[in-house]
Amino acid sequence: MSTATSEFIQNLPTAEQAIARLREIGMPKRNNELWSFFPVAKIPTPEFMGTDFAASSAANPAAAPAANETAAQSPAENAPAIKESDFAALLPIANNARPMIREIADGADEMAMLKCNNDFGHTVLDIGKGAKVSLEILDNKVTHDIAAERFDINVGENADVEIFFANPACDLPLRFRHFNINQAAGANVRFSSICKDTAIGRISIECHLKGEGANFDYRSLHILDGEASQHSRLTIYHEAPRTVSTQLARNLLSGSARVSYDGSVIVGYDCTGVNSSQLVNTILMSEDASVSVKPVLKIYHDDVECTHGNTVGELDAEQMFYLVSRGIPKKAAQEMLMRSFAQETFLPLPDSPAKKRLMSSL
Amino acid sequence: MLSIKNLKASIEDGTQILKGINLEVKPGEVHAIMGPNGSGKSTLSKVIAGHPAYHVDGGSVELDGKNLLEMEINERANSGLFISTQYPTEIPGVNNVEFLKMALNSKRAFLGQPEMSDEDFKKLCEEKMNLLEMDERYRERGVNDGMSGGEKKRNEILQMAILDPKVSFLDETDSGLDIDALRIVANGINHIMSPEKAVILVTHYQRLLDYIKPTYVHVLRHGKIILSGGPELALKLEDQGYDWIEEA
Numbered sequence A: 001m002s003t004a005t006s007e008f009i010q011n012l013p014t015a016e017q018a019i020a021r022l023r024e025i026g027m028p029k030r031n032n033e034l035w036s037f038f039p040v041a042k043i044p045t046p047e048f049m050g051t052d053f054a055a056s057s058a059a060n061p062a063a064a065p066a067a068n069e070t071a072a073q074s075p076a077e078n079a080p081a082i083k084e085s086d087f088a089a090l091l092p093i094a095n096n097a098r099p100m101i102r103e104i105a106d107g108a109d110e111m112a113m114l115k116c117n118n119d120f121g122h123t124v125l126d127i128g129k130g131a132k133v134s135l136e137i138l139d140n141k142v143t144h145d146i147a148a149e150r151f152d153i154n155v156g157e158n159a160d161v162e163i164f165f166a167n168p169a170c171d172l173p174l175r176f177r178h179f180n181i182n183q184a185a186g187a188n189v190r191f192s193s194i195c196k197d198t199a200i201g202r203i204s205i206e207c208h209l210k211g212e213g214a215n216f217d218y219r220s221l222h223i224l225d226g227e228a229s230q231h232s233r234l235t236i237y238h239e240a241p242r243t244v245s246t247q248l249a250r251n252l253l254s255g256s257a258r259v260s261y262d263g264s265v266i267v268g269y270d271c272t273g274v275n276s277s278q279l280v281n282t283i284l285m286s287e288d289a290s291v292s293v294k295p296v297l298k299i300y301h302d303d304v305e306c307t308h309g310n311t312v313g314e315l316d317a318e319q320m321f322y323l324v325s326r327g328i329p330k331k332a333a334q335e336m337l338m339r340s341f342a343q344e345t346f347l348p349l350p351d352s353p354a355k356k357r358l359m360s361s362l
Numbered sequence B: 001m002l003s004i005k006n007l008k009a010s011i012e013d014g015t016q017i018l019k020g021i022n023l024e025v026k027p028g029e030v031h032a033i034m035g036p037n038g039s040g041k042s043t044l045s046k047v048i049a050g051h052p053a054y055h056v057d058g059g060s061v062e063l064d065g066k067n068l069l070e071m072e073i074n075e076r077a078n079s080g081l082f083i084s085t086q087y088p089t090e091i092p093g094v095n096n097v098e099f100l101k102m103a104l105n106s107k108r109a110f111l112g113q114p115e116m117s118d119e120d121f122k123k124l125c126e127e128k129m130n131l132l133e134m135d136e137r138y139r140e141r142g143v144n145d146g147m148s149g150g151e152k153k154r155n156e157i158l159q160m161a162i163l164d165p166k167v168s169f170l171d172e173t174d175s176g177l178d179i180d181a182l183r184i185v186a187n188g189i190n191h192i193m194s195p196e197k198a199v200i201l202v203t204h205y206q207r208l209l210d211y212i213k214p215t216y217v218h219v220l221r222h223g224k225i226i227l228s229g230g231p232e233l234a235l236k237l238e239d240q241g242y243d244w245i246e247e248a
């Protein structure tokens, strides 16, 4: 493996580092921009945070851990500091999730399925140059009170990778999935997901487009009902010229389901010809369903094309009338329109196992 | 078979658009409704179909003795009513053929008939598409999606052919059609028509009525039918316009 990839693996935080960092940043709070829409009160405080940690000040992390035994044994002092600051990204590592490291050779053509632990998991994929990878993430049937999974994915030059999941509705009370993606020049990553979970969840993605022409395509569909509360947090760093990112998030919300979409695009200096788009479309099927969208653009270059859009609506009344006036019952007509809205999310994908799986699950 | 009595309807702001429409349509008849823009012709079709933008203030619409106004929108269609609106709605993402199959099977379910098999449906669809000289691309497209005005009208008549309604109300089906398309669509309508069925045509032009001979021609103005006559009335209207008619 090249130095770049081994560096990638070596730079992953250790459990000690993760714990130390978590103590430093503290439990997620609503006033932290990473968690502004999330029902943070539902997150149980992990033991290693110390029992009275939550009450202590995050600005003075040294004060908290000294109080209890776990903290006393903590090697926090010797662990070099890390910068990672997303609680959900650090949680699995802090909980000693043993990393499953998989290296995919240059030029390989692989289809893989990954079964998640549904408690704490850490997967590291190091994908070689020009490799072609289709990765489906599956749920494990066994569920716990909380699941936090982390994926570190390093994508070599000109590799073509699809990552997708269309799991059946999951009633895990709380689920985090964090993806940390690095893309070298010319690397394509398509991330596509369908979420029908019934409880609380958050997907966070940090994508670094490090090499010229790298392309990240994100498509997500949330079909939620009842009390479901699902949150997405994306940060895309355009760190090289002519990098492209596309985000399309579609939501079909019934009951009192709640969705938030928090997408940041950061375009660095010297990054000419960057193209980035973000679009969030939501259909509210009920009075109590709700959506919050927060687009953030930080652009440090002129020659950049960035667009973002956000639409919220109901099913089109004229389309409903048309279908029903041809004899189709109201409920079936609604389903037809919802299905077409859902399918359009993935229609532009190239023919692939991901597209097949996602479309067939709708 | 279709009996409209003193039908009054208004829009949301309370403005009454239909001010007492009376129309008796018997099996085997073709009725042409003409009239200046804005007189309420399209409103009449949508009120009968049950469009939510209109409020019925009074009167009745019966199909074979059953009050349509008390039925759900889909039940009206399944009871044998077919309304083709002036501007058919586009529904990208809902496949044209899937939609047709769904509509047909909804009607069959309503009538207590079993679902049509895929094979039989395919045959039926092919037959009607041939009748209307429609090419294969219609199958792949979304309902009316990206179709020209004329293509949409033809697609509407395809639906009519497949759903085989008792009474069809076709609102300006001839507008947007070129000369060939007009002939094809008109022949299609004649082909679907039978002594047990009836058609109501809203049109501005005699050219459609050259193909489809009307039994009666009505003039609708300011929300009322102000004059009725035979086919010769259409010719006179084309020649002289509407201003000579005295409103009651």
Ligand SMILES: Nc1ncnc2c1ncn2[C@@H]1O[C@H](COP(=O)(O)OP(=O)(O)O)[C@@H](O)[C@H]1O
Residues within 6 Å of the ligand: B011, B017, B035, B036, B037, B038, B039, B040, B041, B042, B043, B044, B053
């Ligand atoms: N949904 C509506 N909202 C507001 N005005 C309407 C609506 N439907 C019809 N109208 C008005 O009612 C009148 C009759 O319209 P329409 O039935 O479309 O006439 P026609 O088809 O005879 O040209 C017009 O003045 C039109 O603007």
Ligand SMILES: [Mg+2]
Residues within 6 Å of the ligand: B041, B042, B043, B086, B171
């Ligand atoms: Mg009209």
